[in-house]
Amino acid sequence: MNPDDFLRSPYHRFLRLEIVSWQTGQVEMRIPFRDELLRRSDSDWLHGGIVAALIDIAGNAAVSSVTGSSVPTIDMRVDYLRPSRGSLSATSRAVKVGRTVGVSDVEVRDSSGDLVATGRAVYAIPKPEAKAQEQA
Amino acid sequence: MNPDDFLRSPYHRFLRLEIVSWQTGQVEMRIPFRDELLRRSDSDWLHGGIVAALIDIAGNAAVSSVTGSSVPTIDMRVDYLRPSRGSLSATSRAVKVGRTVGVSDVEVRDSSGDLVATGRAVYAIPKPEAKAQEQA
Amino acid sequence: MNPDDFLRSPYHRFLRLEIVSWQTGQVEMRIPFRDELLRRSDSDWLHGGIVAALIDIAGNAAVSSVTGSSVPTIDMRVDYLRPSRGSLSATSRAVKVGRTVGVSDVEVRDSSGDLVATGRAVYAIPKPEAKAQEQA
Amino acid sequence: MNPDDFLRSPYHRFLRLEIVSWQTGQVEMRIPFRDELLRRSDSDWLHGGIVAALIDIAGNAAVSSVTGSSVPTIDMRVDYLRPSRGSLSATSRAVKVGRTVGVSDVEVRDSSGDLVATGRAVYAIPKPEAKAQEQA
Numbered sequence: 001m002n003p004d005d006f007l008r009s010p011y012h013r014f015l016r017l018e019i020v021s022w023q024t025g026q027v028e029m030r031i032p033f034r035d036e037l038l039r040r041s042d043s044d045w046l047h048g049g050i051v052a053a054l055i056d057i058a059g060n061a062a063v064s065s066v067t068g069s070s071v072p073t074i075d076m077r078v079d080y081l082r083p084s085r086g087s088l089s090a091t092s093r094a095v096k097v098g099r100t101v102g103v104s105d106v107e108v109r110d111s112s113g114d115l116v117a118t119g120r121a122v123y124a125i126p127k128p129e130a131k132a133q134e135q136a
Numbered sequence: 137m138n139p140d141d142f143l144r145s146p147y148h149r150f151l152r153l154e155i156v157s158w159q160t161g162q163v164e165m166r167i168p169f170r171d172e173l174l175r176r177s178d179s180d181w182l183h184g185g186i187v188a189a190l191i192d193i194a195g196n197a198a199v200s201s202v203t204g205s206s207v208p209t210i211d212m213r214v215d216y217l218r219p220s221r222g223s224l225s226a227t228s229r230a231v232k233v234g235r236t237v238g239v240s241d242v243e244v245r246d247s248s249g250d251l252v253a254t255g256r257a258v259y260a261i262p263k264p265e266a267k268a269q270e271q272a
Numbered sequence: 273m274n275p276d277d278f279l280r281s282p283y284h285r286f287l288r289l290e291i292v293s294w295q296t297g298q299v300e301m302r303i304p305f306r307d308e309l310l311r312r313s314d315s316d317w318l319h320g321g322i323v324a325a326l327i328d329i330a331g332n333a334a335v336s337s338v339t340g341s342s343v344p345t346i347d348m349r350v351d352y353l354r355p356s357r358g359s360l361s362a363t364s365r366a367v368k369v370g371r372t373v374g375v376s377d378v379e380v381r382d383s384s385g386d387l388v389a390t391g392r393a394v395y396a397i398p399k400p401e402a403k404a405q406e407q408a
Numbered sequence: 409m410n411p412d413d414f415l416r417s418p419y420h421r422f423l424r425l426e427i428v429s430w431q432t433g434q435v436e437m438r439i440p441f442r443d444e445l446l447r448r449s450d451s452d453w454l455h456g457g458i459v460a461a462l463i464d465i466a467g468n469a470a471v472s473s474v475t476g477s478s479v480p481t482i483d484m485r486v487d488y489l490r491p492s493r494g495s496l497s498a499t500s501r502a503v504k505v506g507r508t509v510g511v512s513d514v515e516v517r518d519s520s521g522d523l524v525a526t527g528r529a530v531y532a533i534p535k536p537e538a539k540a541q542e543q544a
Contacts, residue, residue, distance in 0.1 A: 011183035049189025325457025
């Protein structure tokens with residue numbers, strides 16, 4: 001995916017995902033607050049599933065900013081450090097982009113600026129022939 | 137959370153989350169297809185962030201069905217085994233409910249019936265005093 | 273690796289690793305007790321690093337029993353469910369063996385027969401050319 | 409555990425574990441090369457189980473340097489970035505030390521100085537009464 005593809009995804013549109021910066025191997029993204037992201041109706045905590053989605057998306061972007069192709073997620077770990085409120089922003093960094101897999105590290109902060117979660121995810125690097133077909 | 141709380145969550149309502157069965161330590165849930173869950177506009181693959189959210193939610197339910205109280209997620213791992221299409225259903229099982237943490241195992245299948253992802257998550261068990269306050 | 277390679281590994285020899293059963297996609301292994309595996313000198317709890325090693329090794333074996341070639345570990349998650357004592361045995365199952373990665377699920381029990389830890393690990397599947405070279 | 413306890417552990421003695429620095433919330437450790445740590449007899453790659461053990465131990469140390477008490481591992485994730493050779497050193501940092509759990513981030517380098525693996529682990533923080541008993 002490239003930045004335009006990211007913003008055309010139906011789920012990303014629901015999340016109102018914004019790309020704050022997009023450099024090779026390092027990407028920053030943001031999800032503005034909306035009521036549908038809340039965990040409970042009687043609390044202002046965001047749902048953990050939104051945090052997890054942002055980690056997957058930002059980690060994917062950091063690796064695909066290097067490969068130039070879409071990279072399916074193989075697995076992901078999320079550590080929730082504290083409850084999050086308001087808007088979320090993620091900075092993600094490609095730790096490794098090898099022949100088989102890419103690895104990303106992601107940090108998520110909420111409106112308070114506090115680190116609310118960290119993530120690590122592994123993505124499959126398409127094999128050369130697959131890349132060629134995708135570009136055809 | 138109890139089953140009613142689960143369905144009142146704003147994000148769960150967006151997901152149109154359904155509880156298929158709710159037994160102590162074992163829960164089954166379903167997310168019916170809707171366009172906003174798609175990963176790309178030109179493909180019928182569901183977004184990985186939806187799969188991750190379902191794993192978090194279903195794992196949480198399995199542990200809180202035992203504790204009777206809400207259990208914040210500490211961390212989660214998701215393994216994506218193949219692309220998913222259509223509606224998603226998750227079966228989740230509490231592997232352990234200790235004094236400090238609970239652990240869940242989750243399997244996710246899509247409309248084809250294939251196993252599309254597995255998850256494992258750890259939840260904080262509220263300390264007795266905290267439980268008492270929550271119920272007050 | 274094949275069963276013979278497993279037993280020739282210097283670290284496996286230190287662990288006195290035993291292969292209990294080796295079927296395609298499903299492997300059972302055992303580490304007998306020895307003093308050097310203890311976590312503390314004043315306790316009979318085994319060290320968590322031994323449990324993690326057994327998960328990596330048994331998960332690797334389940335995938336390589338399918339591929340017939342050695343499969344480097346990409347990542348691993350270990351959940352420690354309770355303290356372990358005595359000898360350890362692991363049963364491992366290949367959940368997926370794809371073109372890029374293989375995924376294993378591992379359960380570890382100790383002398384009491386209790387489930388003491390679970391693990392999930394992802395392994396790189398060598399590309400065809402790499403396999404050919406390795407066999408040459 | 410305190411630094412002395414770390415070095416009295418039978419498994420740490422097998423690993424010839426050295427504490428390079430021990431500050432509150434940040435610890436550096438080292439495992440010098442020995443033949444028993446090798447993955448295969450015909451290669452100089454270290455066994456992944458040693459890397460995992462070092463991550464568990466160093467992450468544990470960073471959290472227990474803050475709590476002053478022993479902290480059982482709840483779960484751990486290891487990402488293997490490249491093969492490792494020679495001696496291993498780990499720097500670990502407590503990302504969070506809360507009332508229920510502590511979280512560590514660990515980086516492992518080998519003799520070449522390259523980052524060979526990263527780890528993230530979660531540890532249980534003893535409840536006040538448990539701490540009091542332990543110190544009694």
